[in-house]
Amino acid sequence: MQLTKGVEQAICIIVILSTQDKNVPLSSNEISRRLEVSPSYLKKIIRKLVVKQIITSVPGNNGGLTLAKSVDKIKNLEIIEAMEGPISMFPDTGLIEKAFKDGEYAEKGMDVLRRMFSRADQLLIEFFSSQTVADLLKESFGTTDIPTLNWNTASLSDVLREKKGEKK
Amino acid sequence: MQLTKGVEQAICIIVILSTQDKNVPLSSNEISRRLEVSPSYLKKIIRKLVVKQIITSVPGNNGGLTLAKSVDKIKNLEIIEAMEGPISMFPDTGLIEKAFKDGEYAEKGMDVLRRMFSRADQLLIEFFSSQTVADLLKESFGTTDIPTLNWNTASLSDVLREKKGEKK
DNA sequence: TCCATTATGGATATGTGATATCCACATACA
């Protein structure tokens, strides 16, 4: 019972974008370099987040990605469901119905397990929707404003400022 | 984020055994017939439950399976962990560390996600350990004493009684 | 208009783990 790697990857993408100047899109290739994941694969992850309007994409020259909303508006549940669909713990194959094939218990038997697990689903939904990405950052770093300087490579915005001859 | 089918299968096995006379072992082949799962596969599922001392197995002629304890002593968490190991939602690949490769945030960054998800794990552990198989049966059927008669085939105990010339 | 850069989305390969089956063997009882 594990979340997919995709959830971890998605969160990392969002955390990286959270350090990015909103006016300067970051290319998915740059993110792929930082996370050491292949560009083509990363784009697939990103598309799921774009569809759910968690991040915004602009194609073309000087295009790229920005967060569609601030980190305190992005619920952790959103990210999980963007990657995996609705939370549903129970792999309902109808096996329990075979156990109660005949007799008065047949119809009720179908609900035994579903009921318990949908309650567990609800528990997780409440838990993950009560927190945002901002909460994660704040709890770990004491701030949601992580300077771009800490990245291992110069940020795209730095590069662009330099191209334009601006100083930081 | 789903439990494996094995959990569903394990619960069905336990529910079937709960209707069985404790003194008359039920063969895994009979369970496999009822659930329409191959005998050899079902034995593998069963072995996991035997190792965790949830069910008891007796080899040899007239051997078979019985519950190692009553259904009100079998926590649902036990079953899940017997099949899947300890509950752990987060597929920790260390990706977040690549995002925070350098700088003061590197060490703290490692904990961002782990902390949240271990709290989610704890939530599930508490939920599933607060319930037993008896609770499931009681909630759905109003009783934990489901008569063997409702099975689609005659139970092994009936067959054995007949062999011995006993009447029900 | 042309070029470079970027996202889009389909096709496809790879890998991993769940699912499933079979077989040789040990055990128990009649």
Place this chain on the structure above:
DNA sequence: TGTATGTGGATATCACATATCCATAATGGA
């Protein structure tokens, strides 16, 4: 001794996550 059973290892199959590539469209700048 024979039959019925569980044990445990080897292995096959399948689903799905993971990963890559390629053709295409979109965008901005020269």
